[in-house]
Amino acid sequence: MIYRIMIIEDDAVIREELKTLLCGNGYEVQCVTDFADPVGEVKRWQPHLILLDINLPGENGFRLCSGIRAFSEVPIIFVTSRNTDMDELNSIMLGGDAFITKPYHVAILLARISSLLKKAWPSREEEAYQHRGVMLSPESGRITYGGNSVELTKNEMKILVFLFRHAGKICARTDIVEYLWDNRLYVDDNALSVNISRIRDKLTALGMPDFIQTKHRQGYLI
Incomplete structure (x- = not known):
């Protein structure tokens, strides 16, 4: 009974850092490295939660969030270096569940992930x-x-x-x-x-x- 988390992040260092952190806390992790069709990757892998950056090759994170929301209510946490009030507002308006700025606090990120997973998948426990x-x-x-x-x-x-x-x-x-x-x-x-x-x-x-x-x-x- 292991939750699957997808990381959509183009910075390889941050991506691997997040993957190591999540794997070490008992999650199964899938990283998007080919940004030709990240929405298709979400459909194929069906994660329980997504960590999503805003600045990405091709479509930005806001558009990806909208695309994902067209078919899924999977929890989405924006993890980004963009930290304006308008960025956070856009993330909420487009269906994001949380907004965390880089450099992120590990304990806060893990707590937010745990909280959203429990709300979205209450029966798994x-x-x-x-x-x-x-x-x-x-x-x-x-x-x-x-x-x-x-x-x-x-x-x-x-x-x-x-x-x-x-x-x-x-x-x-x-x-x-x-x-x-x-x-x-x-x-x-x-x-x-x-x-x-x-x-x-x-x-x-x-x-x-x-x-x-x-x-x-x-x-x-x-």
Whole structure:
């Protein structure tokens, strides 16, 4: 259950910087590098959110936004060096959802992305996750294996959602803590250890004692 974000930015340095940032925060990223038909790229890839510059080769970002709005309500964040009131007004009038100026503040950009995704795709958090025979259901707040299930606390559920979203990859402790804070769950490093321990106890009771692996000085892996 990974959100797809499309970057429409002609500056290669900024484009790669954004891609690295977003990939590091668990998003799947597609970059437009051929500006012959960016609207066609949006139709083909169907992203969950778009980061859009204004100054682009060919059609500018405002026209692209209008073209996208003709067939899609996908959230669009303008990320641009243009910072006049008229630019921001145009972005709103043409269907943009947010306007962020360069150089952007990383935390603010990520928070805006997260907020818009939750509003646009509210049901995604409720979908069930499955990995190695273990099923996680955010809607019911339970984890199931072998026909048996146990109830999870809100913190335990959110931690497992993050791990399931990154199944097969090592998740750094700092990334998990930041994710919880972004979701207004105030957990520090010690509290994370306590929650992981409790989750493991519940998984052990279900017959999956080694479901969460600890990678020394790296994080956790499922």
